[in-house]
Amino acid sequence: MTKESRLEALHRALLAEAGQPVLFGDLVRAVWGDEPPAGPLPALRSLVRRLRQSVEDEIVTDASGYRLVVRRPGPAQLPADLPDFVGREDELAALSSSDAPVLAITGPPGVGKTALAVRLAHRVRDRFPDGQLHVDLRGFATGPAVTVEQALGRFLRALGVPPANVPLDRDEQIELYRAKLRGRRVLVLLDNATGLSPLVPDVEGCKAIVTSRNELPEQTRLDVLADDEAGALLDRLKIDGTADDRAELIRLCANLPLALRIAGAHLADRHLPDYLAELRGDGRLDALEIEGDAAVRAAFALSCGALPADARRLFGLLSVHPGTDFGVRSAAVIGDLSTEDSTRLLDVLVRSGLVEQTGERFGMHDLVRLFASEQAGSGGPPALRRLLSFYLATARHAAELVSPAVRRLDPLPLDLEGREFATAAQAQAWLDSKRVVLVAAVQVAPHPFASHLADSLRGYLNYSAYRSDLGTVMAAGLASARESGDTAGETAMLNGLGHLHWMRGAFAEALESYGAALELSPSDLMRSALLNNMGLVKRETGDLSGALEDMEQARQVQHGDTTLYGTVLSNLGTVCGARGELRKAVAHFEEALRIWEVNGFQVKIAVTHEELGVAHIELGDFDGARRHLDAAWAGYQEAGMGESRPNVLANLADLARKTGDPQQERAWASRGLEQARKIGDVRAEVEVLIRLDELEAAVELADRINYPVGRRKAQLKLARHDPALAAELLRDVRDNGDLLLESKAVLALAEATGDAAVAQEALELAKAREQGAVVARAEAFLAAQPPANGGSTSS
Template sequence: MAKETRLEALHRALTEKAGQPVLFGDLVRAVWGDTPPSSPLPALRTLVRRLRQSVDDEIVTDASGYRLVVRLPGPSQLPADLPDFVGRREELAALSSSDERVLAITGPPGIGKTALAVRLAHRIRDRFPDGQLHVDLRGFATGPTVTTTQAVGRFLRALGVPPPEVPPGLDEQVELYRSKLRGRKVLVLLDNATGLSPLVPDVEGCAAIVTSRNELPGQTGLGVLTDGEADVLLDRMKIGGSPDDRAELVRLCAHLPLALRIAGAQLADRHLPDYLADLRGDDRLDALEIEGDAAVRAAFALSYQALPDDARRLFGLLSVHPGADFGPASAAVLGETSTEEGARLLGVLARAGLVQQSGERFALHDLIRLFASEQAGTDGPPALRRLLSFYLATASNAAGVVSPGLTRLDPIPLEVEGREFATADEAGAWLDGKRGTLVAAVQVAPHPFAHRLTDAMRGYLNYAGHRPELGVALESGLASARAAGDRPGQAAMHNGFGHLHWVLGAYPKALESYGEALELTESPVVRATLFNNLGLVRRDLGDLDGALADMEEARRTVPEESALHANVLMNLGTIHGARAELRQAVAHLTKALRRHEEAGAWVRAAVCHENIAVAHIELGEYDEARPHLESAMAGYERYGMADSNKPNLLANLADVADQAGEHDQARAFATEGLELARRFGDVRVEVEALIRLGEAREAAELADRIDYPVGRRKALLEIAVHDRALAAEVLADVRASGDRLLEAKAVLALALASGDHGLALEALELARAREQGVVVRRAEEFLAGSAAPAAPSAQPPANGGSTSS
C-alpha cells in the first residue's frame, strides 16, 4: 500500500473530526509525527492552502486550529414533474440527446413549454450531479418580472454564497456565479425568459433549459398537441365520453394542454355533453378553432362561472398579488376573510384547475392571472392596498425586532394590522420567507407604499447582506416618492442609499446620498440621523474635524432622552478615539453604554463594549480591553449578530493577543477575521485584517480601491519602517490629514526607518501627551536600543462597530 502523503494525512485528520476545530498542534503531529518542520505553523498553512484547492469541502480557520465543513449536496430546485405529461416524444428525444449547452423551448402561451422543460430537466438531471437551479423569470407576466440581479443573487445563495458576500454589481455577480459553477455539472432551468441572458451559464459541464414565447437561437418550437396526444391526455385525466364528444372537446380547446387541463378539472364531476354545450357557444366556435388564447379563455370562463361566489371573488383579487406565489394568509387579506377561510377557498380554486398548488404555496399561470385580472374589476385596487397595508405593518413589526434603533419614517394609518413577532428569529424567518414578494411589492406598489416598504426593510436587507435586493427596492422607492413629490420619502430613500454605499466602501457616493437627503428634510430627528451618518463616513475617510462637527451637530439637534442621542454619543466616542482623545472617548462610550443598557438596547450596548475595548487597546490597557471584547461577543451572539460583527471583533482580539505575546493566537484571530470579512463583504475590516497578517501592500491596494485613506495610511506605515522615503511621505500625509491617532506612529516609523533618536523622542512626547501606551513603549524600547529598525510599527485597533441610523 502506498504511503499516505502529507496532504492526505491532513485531510484525514480534519475529516475524522468534521465540523469540529482541530488544534494546530494536533494537525502538525498528524502530518509530520515526531519530526515537525522548524516553522510548523507556516508549513501547516501552506499545506492547508493546497488542500483547499484540491477538495470540495470548506476548510475554516478557527481561533486555535482548522475545521473542515463538509460540502453539502448541490441545490435541487426543479419543480415537480407532471404525472400526466403526454406527447412531445420527438422533441423530448431530440432535446435529451443534444449536447448543446442551451436547450431553448419556444411557443405561444398555454402550449406546454414549462411542462416539457420540467419533464426534460428530470430526464437529464442525472448528468448534472452537482445540482439543478430553477427560476421563473416571469418575463410575460402582468406583474413585475424577476430581474437578472435578483435571479443571480438567488442562484448564488443556492450555490452556498452567503448573502453578504454577493457583490453589488451585476458584472461581478455574474462572474462569481460562473466561478461557482466552474468544475461543476449544474443544470439551470430558466422559465418564461424574454431572451438569453447572463443567467445562461457559459461554463463547461453546465447546461441551461430556457423557455420563452419569443424566438431564441437553436430553438425547439412547440405546436399544439396532435389528436392522439390530446386523446392520451384525456385518458390520463380520466375523462370519459364518446369518441366524437372527446374529439370536439379537443377541438374546442384548440389542442392546447393548458385549456384541456382546465377542462379536465371541471369534468371531474360533470357530464361531458353538458360541458360541451356550455363551451361550444355558437358565436364563438369559429374564433375558438383559430385562436388558442380564445380557447384557453373559454375554458377559464366555464371554470370561473362554475365557482361559488366567494371563490370567484377571491380568484379575481389574487391577480393583484405581486409575488410569484402566495399562501392562505395573503389570500385572506385580499378576500377580507380569515386565514382558515382563505385556505379553504384556495383549495376550491386548485381543484378547479385555476390555481396551481405546491405544498402550502399557490400560484397563478400567467394566462390565468391575466384572465383573473379582468374579473377583479374595481375591487382590485382596494384589495392591493389591503395587502400592501398588511405587508407594510408586518414588515415594520419584524424590522423593529430584527433591526431596532434605525430612524424610520413616521407610521401612517393602515387598513390592516400586521403580524406581531415575539423573537428576532421569528421575525427574521418571516422576512426571509417574504423577501422576494416584498421586493416585488415595492416595484408595483402605489404611493406611499413603495418607499415605506423599502424604509421598513432596509435595515434587514442591509445587515442580512441582501444588498442587490436592497438596491432594487431603493430605486423603486425613490422613483415612487419623486413622482409623488414626497420629500420625506425621498430623504428616507437617499438615507438608505447612503448606508448601502457606506457598507460597500463607496464613501464619496455615501456622502452624496446623505447630502441629498439633508436637502430634502426639515425633521430635526432625521437631520440628526443624517449628521450622525455623515460623521461616520467622514471618520472613515480620515476627515476627523468634519466628522466631529457633524456628530456634534447631531448631538445638538436630537433630544437628549432619545435612543438616537445615545447612539450619537457612542459614535462621538469613536471619533474622539480616532482624534487620539482617548479618555474623552472612553467617557462618551461609557455614558452611551449605560444609556443603552438602561433602555435594553443590548446590541448597541455590545457595540459600545467593543469600542471601549478599542480605546483601551490604544491606551495600552489590554487587561481592561479583553473583558469588554468578551462582553461584546456575548451581546452579538445573544441576538444572532455574531457572524456579521465577528470580523471586526477578531481584528481587535488579534491586537490584544499580539501585545500579550500570543503571536500564533493573534495570527489565528486575524486569519479568521479576514475570511469572515470577505464572506460578509466588509471590505474595511478586510483591510484591517490584511495589515495584521503582514499583507500590508495588498491592504494598501485594497484601501486605495475603496477610497479608504485611513486604512491605506495604516498599511503603508507597516512598510514604511523599512523605507525612509516612504516613511517621510506617509508622515506628511498623516499630518496633512489631521490624523492625530496615527501621527505619533508615523513619527516613530520614520525614526525606525532612519535610526533618528530625535524623531523617536518626538514620537515619545506625542504619544505620552495622548496616552498612546503602545507607542510610548515602542519608542522607549527604540531609545533604549532594544528595538530593531525592521520591527513593524504599532497599529491602531480597528474601530468597533458603528451604527448608522
C-alpha cells in the same frame, strides 16, 4: 513524497477528521512522516495555502491546528415534475442529448414550455452533481419582472455567497457568479425569460435551459400537442368519453396543454357531452390577440362560471397579489375572509384547475392570472389596499424588532392590523420568507404605500445586505414620493439611497443623496440623522474635520430623541479616536453608554463596551480594555449575537498579543475567522487575518472590498521589515489624515530602517495622543539601540 502526493496526504489527513481540528504536529507527520522539513510549520502553512486553492472544501485555522469543513451539497432548486406530463418525446430526446450550453424552448403561452423544461431538467439533473438553480423571471407576467441583478443575488446566495459579499455592481455580480460556477457542473433553469442574459452561465461544464415566448437562437419551438399526445393527456386526467367527443374536446381546446388541464379539472364530475355543448358556445370566440388564448379563455370561462360565487370572487381578487405565489393568510386578506374560508375556497380553486398548489403555497399560470384580473372588477383596488395594509403593518412591526435604531416615517393609518411577533428572530424569519413578495409589492403599490413599505424594509434590507433589493425598493419609493409631492417620503428614500451608495463605496454619490435629503428635510430629527450619516461617510473618506463638523452639528440639532443622541455620541467617539483624540473618544463613549444603560438597549451597551475596549487598548490601559471587551462579549452572548460579532474576537486577540499571550491571541483570532466567514463579515475577516499574521491575504481582501483602513493595518506589520513599504505606508497614512495610525507608521519606518531619530518622532507623536501602547513599544525600541558612538571606549 512528491509535492502532489503531499497535497493528497494533507487532504486525506484533514478529511479523516472532517469537522474536527487536526493538530499541527499530526499533520506534519501525516505529510512528511519521520523526515519533517527544517521549518515544519511554515512548510505546512505553505502546503495548506496551496490546498485551499485546489479543493472546494473550506480549511479553517484553529488555535492548534487546521480543520476541514466539507463543502455543502449544491443548491437543489428545481420545481417538482408534473405527474401528468405526456408527449414531447422527440423534443426531450433531442434536447437531453444536446451538447449545447444553452437549450432554448420557445412557443406561445399555454403550450407547455415550462412543463417540458422542468421534465428535461429532472431527466438530466444527474449530470450536474454540483446543483441546480432555478428562477421564474416573470418576463411576461402582469406584475414586475425579476431583474438580472435580483436573480444573480439569489443565485449567488444559493451558491454559498453570504449576502454581505454579493457585489452591488452588475458586472461584478456576473464575474462572481461565473467564478463560483467555474470548475463545477451546475444546471440553470431560467423560466419565462424575454431573452438570453448574463444569467446564462457561459462556463464550461454548466448548462442553461431557457423558456421564452420570444424567438431565441438555436431554439426548440414548441407547437401544440399532437392529437395522440393530447389524447394521452386526457387519459392521464382520467377523462372518459367516446372517441368523437374526446377528439372534439381536443380540437376546441386547440390542443393546448393548459386548456386541456383546466378542462380536465372541470370535467372531474361532469358529463363530457354537456361540457362540449357549453364549450362550443359564443364565449369561446371572445379571444385575446395572443395565439392560443381563445382555447384557454373558453376553458377558463366554463371553469370559472361553474364555481360557487364566493370562490369565483376570490379567484378574480387573487390576481392583485404581486408575487409569484401566495399563502392561505394572504388570500384571506385579499378576499376579506377568515382563514378557514380562505382554505376552503383555495381548495375549490385548486380542484378547478385554475390555481396550482405546491406544498402550502399557491400560484396561477400567467395567462390564468391575466384572465382572473378581468374578473376582479371594482373589487380589485380595495383588495390590493387590504393586502398592502396587512403587509405594511406587519413589515413595520417586524422591522422595529429587527432594526430598532432605524428612524422611519410616521406610520400611516391602515385598513388592517398586521401580524405581531414575540421576538426579533420571528420577525426576521417572516421578513426572510416574504422578502421577494414585499419587494414586488413596493413596485406595484400606489402612493403612499410604496414609499412607506420601502421605508419599513430599508433597515432590514440594509443590515441583511440584500443590496440589489434595497436599490429596487428605494428607487420605486422615490419615484412614488416625487410623483405625489411627498417631501417626507422623498427625504426618507434619498436617505436610503445614501446608505446604498455608502455600502457600495460610492462615497460621492452617498454625500449627494444625503445632501439632497438634507435640503428637503422636514424635521430637526431627520436633519440630525442625515448630518450623522454624512459625517460617517466623511470619516470613511478620511475627511475627519468634515466628519467632526457634521456630527457636532447633528448633536446640536437633535432634540429629545435619546436613541439618535446616543448614536451620534458613539459615532463622534469613533471620529475622535481616528483623530488621535482618545480621551475625547472615551468621554463620548461613556456618555453614550450611560444612555444605553438607562434605556436598557442591550446590544448598544455591548457595542459601546467594545468601542471603549478598543480605545483603552490604544491608551495602553490593558486592564480597562479587558474589562470592557469582556463585558462586550458577554453582552453579545446574552443578546444571542455572539456568533454574529466576530470583530470583538479580533479585538480580544489584539489585547492578548499586547499582554503577551500568543496562544490566547491565536485562539481568539481563529474563532473570529471562522465566524466572520460563516456570516460573511468581510471587514472582520480582514481584521482577524491580520491577527493571524496572514498579511498578504488580508491586504488582498481589503483592497477587494475597498477597506483602506484594514489594508493599512496589515501593511503596518509587513512594513516593519520593508523600508520601502514603510515609507510608502507613512505617506498614505498622512495623505489620508489617519492620525491614529500615524505614530504607528512612523515607528514601523524606524523599525524597518533602525533609525533612532525616526523612533523618537514616533514616541513624541504617541505621547501627544496618549497612545500608551505605541509609547511603550517606541521606548523599548530606543532602549535596545546602541549608544550614538557605537558603544566603543578609548584605551
